[in-house]
Structures are given as structure tokens and as C-alpha cells.
Amino acid sequence: MKKYRRIFLIVLDSLGIGAMPDADRFGDAGADTFGHILDVTGPLEIPNLRRLGLLNLHPSKVMAGVDKPEGLYARLRESGNTKDTMGGHWEMMGLRTEKPFKTFTETGFPKELIDELEKCCGKKVIGNKAASGTEILEELAEEEIRSNSMIVYTSADSVLQIAGNEEHFDLANLYRCCEIARDLTMRDEWKVGRVIARPYVGEKKGEFVRTSNRRDYAVKPFGPTAMDALKDAGLDVIAVGKIHDIFSGQGITEWMHSDSSVHGMQQTEELAGRDFRGLCFVNLVDFDALWGHRRDPAGYGRELEKFDVELGKLRKLLGPEDLLMLTADHGNDPTYRGTDHTRECVPLLVWSPGEIRTGELEEQDSFSIIGATIAENFGVTMPEGTQGKSILTKICPV
Template sequence: MKRYKRIFVIVLDSLGIGAMPDSPEYGDVGVDTFGHILQSAGPLSIPHLRRLGMLNLHPCPQMDSDPAPAGRFMRMAEASRSKDTMTGHWEMMGLRVEKPFKTFTEHGFPPELIGELERRCGKKVIGNRSESGTKILDELGEEEIRDGSMIVYTSADSVLQIAGNEETFDLANLYRCCEIARELTMRDEWKVGRVIARPYVGKKRGQFVRTSNRRDYALKPFGRTAMNVLKDAGLDVIAVGKIHDIFSGEGITRSLHSDSSVHGMEQTCDICREDFTGLCFTNLVDFDALWGHRRDPGGYAREIEKFDVGLGRLMELMGEEDLVILTADHGNDPTYTGTDHTREYVPFIAWSPSLGKGGPLPEADTFAVIGATVADNFGLEMPEGTIGTSRLAELL
């Protein structure tokens, strides 16, 4: 059987394609990230996504589908009980998360945790609520600089974030405080998926800008994944964007930090120009962070169009032994209420220059078909305890 030498898995972070049957249990009724973006801001200039079958997979009245799509495509349902970034990515690589990570969106972190964090860090905590990072900097940045306090906040994700001004709350001290927060939030009652250092610069409201010195302190996956077996077999596992942070470095041979989703696609194209054998795993976070959580369908639409340009460049670079899989980790409908992720199906769109006829595949009941397919391609067994069934035979 023919095998691919290189597989590119690209996560369009939060680009869901419609509500799952259990979405109302998560407070998500009638959500549809991609469909509602097209309703609000379409039609879009996405010739490459259209060619691969995105509009065949998810028909929308604002745009025509391709009569002869080049990609193989299907919907994937999430098996894990969550709509979190880490859960979605871990499931892609074979892990089913039965117990969701803790979130503190409604009321902020409990006083016991905040008190212990203040005592050990030697700083007063301000903020302590779910908020946009840029908004909370504008509101509290001047106070943090003036009083030597630290801004602690969360989001819809299972995350504790600490913002600090690089000029007054030096990076080493900010990282130290985040390490303390990570230690504290290992307790079951406070366990969050990630602690994030959010350094910024500027002296007054309207001038604050977050820097690229962000650092994530994530939980390690609770089991071995498809990435581990690839690495153990001597294959390349290249992480682009926040993949390294999501997996806490597990199963990765090389990682690249991205400044934006456009930059992440440029890096992916650069990697495609290299000679490697294995997996390139890319996360493009701006869809989620800049537009989904901020409920900006117009910005989200423009981001999809920018991605399509990068996708076209990647497709031009790909060879006969290359396969690309486009997917998402959850939804984040920018037309829905609140700022939370939304529980949705996600796309699976696969293409190779050597792929035969395009068209639909049977719907998958887990994101883990991705990891199983990648492992199968390289003749490897998935680790014990993982989920997912390979779809490789349908992609050759």
C-alpha cells in the first residue's frame, strides 16, 4: 500500500461547522461557527477551501459548493466531554478526556487560591474574572504598574493567566509567579489545563501591547499519543504555534513559535520546503483568540480568507508523497451569546496531489481518527488505551 512521507495536520482553531446533538447540555443551542460567519460576513474569497470541499461538507446559501471537490471530507464529533482547546487536541492524537478541566468563567478563582497565590508571589492580585486580555490590560494596566500588583484573569478555557508589564514586573519574576500558580493549580479542586504568562509593554491605557514573550505552563497529557509513537520510531514531529504548549512538549522533536496565524502558515510552508519524514502539526490560534472570543464575525471572516491564501501556497509546494488534513478543535461561534467556546462538529478535509477522486467520507464519532490515520500511515500501532480508527485506506 502506498504511504505518505509527510503529513501536515493544520488546526483552524475554533472553526466549528454546526451544533452536535449534545450541544444544549453545554449551553450551546443552534451554534454554527462557519455557517454563521458566512451569514453575517459572506460570501468569502476562499477558492482553495472551496476546491477541497469545505462548502460541500457544510453547504451555505451564501456560496456555491464545488461540483467536483478535490478533497476527501467529513464531519467529526467530539467524544470527550468538553469543548476545550487541550481536550480537542489531545483527542485528535488519541486521548479521550472523560473529566473536563476546571473552568472559573462565572465567578473567577476562589479566595483560597488567590490568597495563597498572593502570599507566595508577594504581590496583590487584581482582576480575577473572565475577561478579554486586551480589555483587562486597558482597565487595570496602569494600576498594576503603579501599585506593583499582578493582573490575574481567566477565559472560557480552563486557564489561569497572569499579565505583567515587562518594565516593572520583569519577565523572570512573572515566570516565577506563573510557576507558583501552576503548582497550586495541580490540586484537583483548582486544576486548570494551562497557566499562561502574558507579558506586555506600554505605560498607559490605549498604549498597552502584549509581547511575544508569552509562556504556557500546561498539564502533560495523561497518556501516550500518536505523537509519542512517531517520535519513538525516529520520525519527525514538528509543532507549529501553540502545539508544543498544548502537549507540554510530549512527543515533539522540534517546535516553532508563531506570532500570528498568517505567520504559522508561512512557517508551515517553510517546513514543506524542507526534507523531513513524519508529521507537521500546526495550530492557528487567531481565529479563536482574536475573533471568536471577541464575537467579531467580520474579523473571523477576513482571517479565513487570509488562511485560504496560505493554504494555496502550501498546496503549490506539496508533492505526491504529502498529505494535508484541515480540522478544528471546537467551535467559537462569533454570533452567539457570551464569549465561550461552542460545542460543535469540526471538519476533516484531506488532500494530496496524488489523491484520486475527492468526495465525502462517513462521519466520524471522534477527532481521534486523525492520530490513528497518521500512525497507520507510518505502519505504527497506536498506544494502549487510545481511541480512534484509521481512515488511511480512504485517503490513498
């Protein structure tokens, strides 16, 4: 059976393709990120995604599939009890999450946590609510600078974010406070998936801009993953975008920060020109952060079109010993109520310039087939405690 020298796994963060059977349990019955985007935008210029079978997998009344898809495609269900970024990515690499991380979207953080944070950091907390990162700066940044306080806020995700002015707060101090917050939020009753430092510059309303000095402090995976197995076998595991943060650096041999989803694809194209053996794991967060949470289907559609342009460039750079896998980690229907992720199936599109089977694969009951398939391709054993059944034989001609 054919084996691939390099595998490029790209996650279009939040591109769900319809509610999972248990979506009602999560309050997400009827959600459909990709389908509802098309309902709003009409046909999109996404020729590469169409050729790889996305519209065959999830046809729309405004866009149809192609007669002869160039790749293999399947619908994946998440087996874990989550609909968040970390749960979705960890499951891809073999870890099933039973207990979701805490969210404080409706209530803000408990007084006991805020009191501890103020005591340990030596600063008063302002905010303590769910908010857009840009909006809360307009509301509270002048007060933060004036009163030498710190802005603490959350979102629909399991996250505690601290915003601080780079000049007045000082980056090193902001990072110190986030490290304190990470320690505090390891307690079960306060356990969030990530603490994020959100530095910004500016002195008054209308001038505040977040900088690229963001830093994430994520909970480590609760066990070894397929990435650890690859790394331990001496293979390359290159992380692009948010992957390093999601896995707290575990199982990664090299990583690079991305300023945007387009930048992440450009970095991936540069990596395609390098000689390595192993996995290039990419997260493209703008779909989720800029458009899904902000409930902007038109913006989401434009982001898909920009991605498709870069996807076309990447495909030209890959050779017969390369395998491309496109997927998502959850849904975030921009037409749905609220601003939370949505419990949806996700697509898996698989393609190689070399020989590969094409057409639709039966629906899979876990994201973990991805990690198991990658592990089998490189001849490594999935770590104890992981799940997943490889579909390599269904991808490669015998």
C-alpha cells in the same frame, strides 16, 4: 497501499460546522461557527477551501460547494466530554477526555487560591475576573505598576492568566509566579488547563501593548499519544504555533512559536521546503482568540480569506508523497451568546497532489481517527490506552 512521507495536519482553531447532537447539554444548541459567519459576511474569497470540499460538507445559502471536489471530506464529532482546545487536540492524537478542566468565568478564582498565590509570589492580586487581555490592561495596568501588584484574570477557557509589565514586574519574576500558579492549580478543585504569562510594555493608558514573550504552562497529556509513537519510532514530529503548549512538549521533536495565524502558515510553507519524514502539526489560534471569543464574525471571515491565500501557496509546495489534513478542535460561534467555545462538529478535509480518493466520507464519531490514520501511515502502533480507528484505506487508492 500508498504511504505518505510527510503529513501536514493544520488545525483552524475553533472552525466548527454545526452543533453536535449533544450540544444542548453544553448550552450550545443551534451553534454553527462557519455557517453563521457566512450569514453575516456573505460569500468569502476562499477558493482553496471550496475546492477541497468545505462547502460540499457544509453548504450555505450564500455559498455552494463545487461539482468535483479535489479532496476527501468528512464531519467529525468529538467523543470526549469537552469543548476546549486541549481536549480537542488530545483527542486527535488518541486521548479521550472524560472530565473537562475547571473554568472560573462567572466567579473568578476562589479566595483560597488567590490567598495562596499572593503568599507564594509576594504580590497582591488585582483583577480576578474574566476579561479581555487588552481591556484589562487599560483598566488595571497603571495600578499594577503603581502598587507593585499582579493582574490575574481568566476567560471563557480553562485558564489562569497573569499579566505583568516587562520593565516593572520583570520577565523572570513573571515566569516564576506563573510556575507557582501552575503548581497550585494542579489541585483537582482548581485544576485549569493552562496558566499563561502575559507580559506587556507601556507606562500609561493607551500605550499598553502585549509582547511576544508569552509563555504557556499546560497540563501534560494524561497518557502517551500518537505523537509519542511517531517520535519513539524515530520520525519527525514538528509543532507549529500552540501545539507545543497544548502537549507540554510531549511527543515533539522540534517546535516553533508563531506570531499570528498567517505567520504560522508561512512557517509551514518553509517546512514544506525541507526534507523530513513524519508529521508537521500546526495550530492557527487567531480564529479563536481574535475573532471567536471576541464575537467578531466579520473579522473571522477576513481571517479565513487570509488563510486561504496561504493555503494556496502551501498546496503548490506539496508533492505526491505529501498528505494535507485540515480540521478544527471545537467551535466558537462568533454570533452566539456569551464568549465561550461551542460544542460543534468539525470538518476534516484531506488532500494530496498525488493519488487520493475524493468525495464525502461518512460522519465519524471521534477526532481520534486523525491520529490513528497518521500512525498507520507510518507503520507505528497507537499507544496503549488510546482510541481511534484509521481511515487510511478510505483515503488512499489501493
